[in-house]
Amino acid sequence: MEQAENSQCSLSAREIYEGWWTSTGSTGFSRSRGDSGPSCPRKPSFGCQESYEGRQRTPDTSLVSEHTGGCDASGGRLAARRPKGKLGRLFGGCFKPWKIGSVNKVNSCANETANSGRCTDTGPHNSNQTEKRGFRFTANEVCRATRNFCSSYKIGQGSSGTVYRGRLSDGTYVAVKRGKKAMHDGKLSLEYQNEIQTLARVKHVTLVEFLGYLDNEDERIFVLEYVPNGTLREHLDGLYGTTLDLAARLDIARDVAHAVTYLHMYPGHPIVHGDIKSSSILITENFRAKVAYCGSACLAEIDTGATQILTNVTGTVGYLDPEYLTTYRLTEKSDVYSFGVLLVELVSGRRPIELKKQPKEQITVRWATRRFEVGDAVSALDSKLSRDPATVSALIKILGLALLCLAPSSKNRPTMRECANTIWNICKDYREATDVKNHEENSQGSPGSHEC
Numbered sequence: 001m002e003q004a005e006n007s008q009c010s011l012s013a014r015e016i017y018e019g020w021w022t023s024t025g026s027t028g029f030s031r032s033r034g035d036s037g038p039s040c041p042r043k044p045s046f047g048c049q050e051s052y053e054g055r056q057r058t059p060d061t062s063l064v065s066e067h068t069g070g071c072d073a074s075g076g077r078l079a080a081r082r083p084k085g086k087l088g089r090l091f092g093g094c095f096k097p098w099k100i101g102s103v104n105k106v107n108s109c110a111n112e113t114a115n116s117g118r119c120t121d122t123g124p125h126n127s128n129q130t131e132k133r134g135f136r137f138t139a140n141e142v143c144r145a146t147r148n149f150c151s152s153y154k155i156g157q158g159s160s161g162t163v164y165r166g167r168l169s170d171g172t173y174v175a176v177k178r179g180k181k182a183m184h185d186g187k188l189s190l191e192y193q194n195e196i197q198t199l200a201r202v203k204h205v206t207l208v209e210f211l212g213y214l215d216n217e218d219e220r221i222f223v224l225e226y227v228p229n230g231t232l233r234e235h236l237d238g239l240y241g242t243t244l245d246l247a248a249r250l251d252i253a254r255d256v257a258h259a260v261t262y263l264h265m266y267p268g269h270p271i272v273h274g275d276i277k278s279s280s281i282l283i284t285e286n287f288r289a290k291v292a293y294c295g296s297a298c299l300a301e302i303d304t305g306a307t308q309i310l311t312n313v314t315g316t317v318g319y320l321d322p323e324y325l326t327t328y329r330l331t332e333k334s335d336v337y338s339f340g341v342l343l344v345e346l347v348s349g350r351r352p353i354e355l356k357k358q359p360k361e362q363i364t365v366r367w368a369t370r371r372f373e374v375g376d377a378v379s380a381l382d383s384k385l386s387r388d389p390a391t392v393s394a395l396i397k398i399l400g401l402a403l404l405c406l407a408p409s410s411k412n413r414p415t416m417r418e419c420a421n422t423i424w425n426i427c428k429d430y431r432e433a434t435d436v437k438n439h440e441e442n443s444q445g446s447p448g449s450h451e452c
């Protein structure tokens with residue numbers, strides 16, 4: 001895995017787009033704003049020995065008994081996801097309990113948590129005030145929710161921080177994302193405050209809700225809605241032991257299209273998501289999608305020991321709008337491009353870049369496009385999906401839309417709203433076709449349980 005990640009990391013933008021995006025004339029590539037250095041950061045010298053190799057491969061359905069015990073630092077069921085993301089391996093659970101700022105309160109929280117599973121909130125706000133107060137969380141609230149960032153509550157690792165599951169005093173389960181602040185980011189800079197205010201207002205059923213934040217010295221903590229059923233990528237990889245059928249995949253595509261359309265049509269100013277990818281699409285118990293979004297507020301700095309790298313603002317290799325290579329600007333159409341990559345990923349099951357394939361087949365969108373153009377779209381279909389006529393018909397429509405989204409020039413791409421409409425129709429047609437088929441077969445258990 002590490003090897004694969006390293007190889008992926010060393011793949012240059014030129015290699016990725018070579019022969020594919022002939023319209024780009026860029027000679028450089030940056031994975032993140034302001035970083036023109038190497039695309040693969042060096043490993044940090046944190047000296048953290050914590051192992052993070054466990055696996056969680058079952059949907060999280062037993063939330064109720066979770067917080068009755070103390071912190072099990074040996075890593076239980078919750079400790080279980082491998083690090084992911086562009087630079088995910090850089091963190092690996094290396095944060096320590098807070099020792100600064102509200103030092104006494106937080107440390108006592110840590111001790112009580114470890115010893116008894118309880119946490120006394122000595123802060124200025126009592127626990128029931130969290131939701132009333134709204135957005136600003138106290139150190140004690142966050143500490144108590146996560147048992148002071150107990151390692152067994154760790155559920156994920158992104159390039160901009162470690163994610164823990166937590167539970168607020170009112171019983172609400174949350175995801176707590178803990179990262180370092182960017183070096184040049186003032187403690188509560190205006191831009192950051194504006195971003196937080198925007199996040200407070202951005203609400204849609206298809207977006208992961210941003211519940212609040214906490215600034216603690218050099219750390220930045222985000223409290224997010226907890227989505228219990230893993231990421232889209234994990235499902236496509238079959239890590240949960242079940243296959244997402246095409247109906248579910250179409251629903252997910254539609255949810256993502258709605259989420260991004262909502263952002264693009266946000267009153268006053270369109271919001272560019274900037275990092276649409278299968279690992280930031282979270283899946284609910286009902287197999288619907290919620291798109292994680294925290295904008296540039298998630299900008300974080302990773303100190304690798306030798307260099308500092310700003311992350312998480314300009315997309316992920318494999319999803320990145322080729323126009324960005326020349327303009328260094330992300331637009332709504334950049335999201336449309338990433339969505340096109342995602343559509344191909346959804347129907348093929350492949351990652352955007354598959355380094356284990358033959359060189360000619362490594363770039364998934366290029367590989368799928370070739371098949372589509374020679375009239376052999378069906379060979380791009382995920383082998384886990386059945387090849388019945390309704391599926392093949394939907395596949396061709398999805399790939400057709402994907403190709404429009406992947407147009408090298410952004411002005412030739414559809415808007416996200418148009419994508420959402422098209423997907424809605426594809427979903428509807430697929431459902432009707434499968435309903436007819438099921439009716440003909442006089443069978444029950446139609447996959448049309450997914451409403452269009």
Ligand SMILES: Nc1ncnc2c1ncn2[C@@H]1O[C@H](COP(=O)(O)OP(=O)(O)OP(=O)(O)O)[C@@H](O)[C@H]1O
Nearest residue numbers: 085156157158159160163175224225226227279280
């Ligand atoms: N709201 C959430 N609910 C449940 N799990 C979450 C939530 N947010 C994140 N996770 C888990 O934590 C992992 C890391 O998330 P995070 O957003 O930090 O990284 P990412 O999606 O790889 O993005 P990036 O690397 O760009 O920061 C996710 O893959 C997911 O498994």
